[in-house]
Amino acid sequence: MxxxxxxxxxxxxxxxxxxxxxxxxxxxxxxxxxxxxxxxxxxxxxxxxxxxxxxxxxxxxxxxxxxxxxxxxxxxxxxxxxxxxxxxxxxxxxxxxxxxxxxxxxxxxxxxxxxxxxxxxxxxxxxxxxxxxxxxxxxxxxxxxxxxxxxxxxxxxxxxxxxxxxxxxxxxxxxxxxxxxxxxxxxxxxxxxxPESPYFLLMKQKPEQAEMSLKKLKGMEDVKEEVLRLNLVVKEETENSGKFLDLFTVRSNRKAGFIIMGVRGIQQLSGITAITFYSQIIFDQAEIGISPSTATSIYFAVQLIVTIFSSILVDKIGRRPLLIVSVIGSGTFLALEGLYFYFQTQTNIDVSKLSFLPLTSLLLYVIIFNLGMGTVPVLMLSELFPTNVKAFALCIADIYFGIIVTLVSKFFQMMNDDFGMYVPFFAFTVCCAVGLIFIVTCVPETKDKSLEEIQQYLKGEDVKKNEKTNL
Incomplete structure (x- = not known):
């Protein structure tokens, strides 16, 4: 019973x-x-x-x-x-x-x-x-x-x-x-x-399959109201379907694109992917006293733990504070990493007593990086663009990501081969400093804002609303 x-x-x-x-x-x-x-x-x-x-x-x-x-x-x-x-x-x-x-x-x-x-x-x-x-x-x-x-x-x-x-x-x-x-x-x-996305099934005019999908996803037998609601949403968005050029011709989309390209650029110009590609080589050159493979495993385990923690913080503290703290901390620890390699290879200073510094600095770097810079840019990509151009925006963002990662990784390899490991780390530090200025001046706070309110901000409608309220 x-x-x-x-x-x-x-x-x-x-x-x-x-x-x-x-x-x-x-x-x-x-x-x-x-x-x-x-x-x-x-x-x-x-x-x-x-x-x-x-x-x-x-x-x-x-x-x-x-x-x-x-x-x-x-x-x-x-x-x-x-x-x-x-x-x-x-x-x-x-x-x-x-x-x-x-x-x-x-x-x-x-x-x-x-x-x-x-x-x-x-x-x-x-x-x-x-x-x-x-x-x-x-x-x-x-x-x-x-x-x-x-x-x-x-x-x-x-x-x-x-x-x-x-x-x-x-x-x-x-x-x-x-x-x-x-x-x-x-x-x-x-x-x-x-189950397939019920949204997609309704787009393809398959309401029966959409209903079956929703029954599974909701764990309910009666989903008719939900099917009707989704059907209205799909029809409305189909009628107002966006075009690729809307990313560039619509002012709010241009503003969103500028913000996303900025934060994604800062994210990669801080060197995170290049360091990921070459982590064992970095630890090998640093001569830290433990095997590069062990150091790398610790490095990624810390990233995993911090990423889980960050996913909880982002809705409690907000995007901007996490980004600001993250980019300042990342720049600081990248500078320490660069200084270690500079003194190790370009001076006669004995750094053997500081062998703990490369691993410690990179661990602190990934901790502070993943608190904000590692998660917020991807999150904001889903927040700043309206649904009718989001697929196009994701496509452009991925292409941009691929290009900038390629350039940064090649830069890391060439600078390390031609000048030394300290050069790319100092360059990443400078990029973090520039990124701080961009975040403070250009990136909005989207915490506790609905997608509609974010679009109003990008269109400047919130300013007009405030002006009317003050009259």
């Missing part, structure tokens, strides 16, 4: 079980992507050794590291063109075969060229996943858990980096790739049974 009552109560009040499950199984694709992105950290030191099975130069290694960033541009365009045609779920399922094939290419690659092709395909998968999955989460999740589910992207990003560094530190390149190839298979098997 109690079991029957519990089941009846579940059908009436609903259950969010499938929303959590769909997010969890979908997030495996993000873990796969970030494992590929983090792969250079444990693998490049092996590939750059004299007895490497694939002989390569430092320049070859840098191209292998950044190749996914170039592929991501094509993937983002592909995702933007297909996500409203074949669906969010289907796009996510297409990512798994790409990840599986590329791990096999990495495992059995006989040359630098094959590795570059594999890494480029990885970038395509990344662009598709980071276009489709944020939309999928936003459309399947209840408002009271949307923030928590949305933060899973940042958390699983760090988890992917940590996993590949742990696996890659204890296994050969081939074994690491073969072990990693199991994850895309797991993603496909578990995610294929998840």
């Amino acid at each position: 109690r079991l029957f009552s519990a089941l009846l109560n579940r059908k009436q009040n609903g259950s969010l079980y499938y929303q959590y499950l769909a997010t969890f199984t979908g997030s495996i694709a993000i873990i796969c992507t970030e494992m590929h992105f983090g792969w250079p950290s444990p693998s490049l030191p092996q590939l750059l050794q004299e007895d490497s099975h694939i002989p390569m130069t430092s320049a070859d290694g840098s191209w292998i590291a950044v190749m996914p960033c170039l592929g991501a541009a094509f993937g983002s365009i592909t995702g933007a063109l297909t996500v409203d045609r074949i669906g969010r779920k289907t796009c996510m399922l297409l990512v798994s075969p790409l990840h599986f094939i590329t791990w096999l290419m990495v495992a059995f690659s006989p040359s630098v060229s094959i590795l570059n092709v594999a890494r480029f395909i990885v970038g395509i998968a990344d662009g598709i996943a980071f276009t489709a999955f944020p939309m999928y989460i936003g459309e399947i999740s209840d408002s009271k858990i949307r923030g928590f589910l949305g933060s899973s992207i940042s958390v699983t990003t760090m988890l992917g980096f940590l996993l590949i560094n742990v696996i890659g530190s204890y296994f050969s390149i081939r074994d690491t790739a073969l072990i990693s190839s199991a994850l895309p298979v797991l993603h496909f098997i578990t995610f294929i049974s998840m």
Whole structure:
């Protein structure tokens, strides 16, 4: 009798079980992507050794590291063109075969060229996943858990980096790739049974399938009112569908684009992705007294913990305070890192007593970075653009991200090879100082504001409203 009552109560009040499950199984694709992105950290030191099975130069290694960033541009365009045609779920399922094939290419690659092709395909998968999955989460999740589910992207990003560094530190390149190839298979098997976005199904005029999807996601039998509400929203947005040029011709969209490009640029110009690619090489040159692989695993474990903590703080403290504290702290610890390498390589000063500084500084850097700079720019991307141009905005943002990461990573490699490790760290410090000025003067606070209020701010309507109130 109690079991029957519990089941009846579940059908009436609903259950969010499938929303959590769909997010969890979908997030495996993000873990796969970030494992590929983090792969250079444990693998490049092996590939750059004299007895490497694939002989390569430092320049070859840098191209292998950044190749996914170039592929991501094509993937983002592909995702933007297909996500409203074949669906969010289907796009996510297409990512798994790409990840599986590329791990096999990495495992059995006989040359630098094959590795570059594999890494480029990885970038395509990344662009598709980071276009489709944020939309999928936003459309399947209840408002009271949307923030928590949305933060899973940042958390699983760090988890992917940590996993590949742990696996890659204890296994050969081939074994690491073969072990990693199991994850895309797991993603496909578990995610294929998840419901498609009801929003997309209504866009395709499939109300019966949308109702079935909502029943699963809500854990309720009666979802007719929700179907009617979503149907009205879909019709309204279809009638007011945005165009690509609206990103540039509409003043509020231009302002949003300027803010996003600024914060995303600061995020990458602080060197986070370049440091991620070369973390084991950095720790090896620093001569810190513990193995580079152990130091790197600690580095990514700390990032994972702080990212989880940051996802809780962002709605309590606000975006601007976290960004300001984060960019100041990041610049400070990057400067300390640069000073250590400068004194180590350019002076006769004995820095052996300061061997703790490189690891300590980088750990403090990733802690303070991930409190704000690591999470807020991605969050603001989903907040600042209206729904009718969000797919286009995500596409442009991913392409911009790929370009700037490529440039920063190549800069890191060339400056380190030609001048020394201290040069890129000092350059990243200067970028943080410039970023502080940009954040203070240009970035708005979006905490506790609805999406409509944010659009009013971008259009300048809140100023007009205040003026009327004062009359």
